[in-house]
Amino acid sequence: GQQLNQSPQSMFIQEGEDVSMNCTSSSIFNTWLWYKQEPGEGPVLLIALYKAGELTSNGRLTAQFGITRKDSFLNISASIPSDVGIYFCAGQLGAGGTSYGKLTFGQGTILTVHP
């Protein structure tokens, strides 16, 4: 089956630093999603990507859908303590607006931000 490799597994950074994490897949996805999960909560959607090459921002977050459709990255600029959490990438075969489908999740990146 499809697998997503997410890296790094964890990051310890100082407040104000930039963060980058990425996901690669053994096969193509038509939708890439990035979620954040905080303790005691379910995953919350940060950014959704639907086209190869697409670059999308949400505040200090920027994500890109790789040209090959087999990878995606998420950048967080000028990190703050509330960025702490687990970040998950997820791929979906469903094409934008036309179908539903199973999400395949990466292993997650645990982010710790030191004030």
Add this chain to the structure above:
Amino acid sequence: SAVISQKPSRDICQRGTSLTIQCQVDSQVTMMFWYRQQPGQSLTLIATANQGSEATYESGFVIDKFPISRPNLTFSTLTVSNMSPEDSSIYLCSVEDLALSGAKNIQYFGAGTRLSVL
């Protein structure tokens, strides 16, 4: 987006018993899913809850162990049957509906049910 309520939020259960988890959405949705997140792990899809018919299970998950109901477009239940300590996980409900997300493929998650089996 949608407001997704899961009950219970957490429970501690004895080996051999069963627990039913409820997922209620504040609007009608086309798709509802159940995921498992084992301690320190990522999310794995258990099944797609189909309204009015049997759920569609992923490889490694069976109806006898994880019976699912979906009587209407706003509600679903997942039962974890004959529990063992290996079933200790977070169980998450998610929903997807093109009307909620502006014709985009987006799944929204509940807060999860944290289950510990002794």
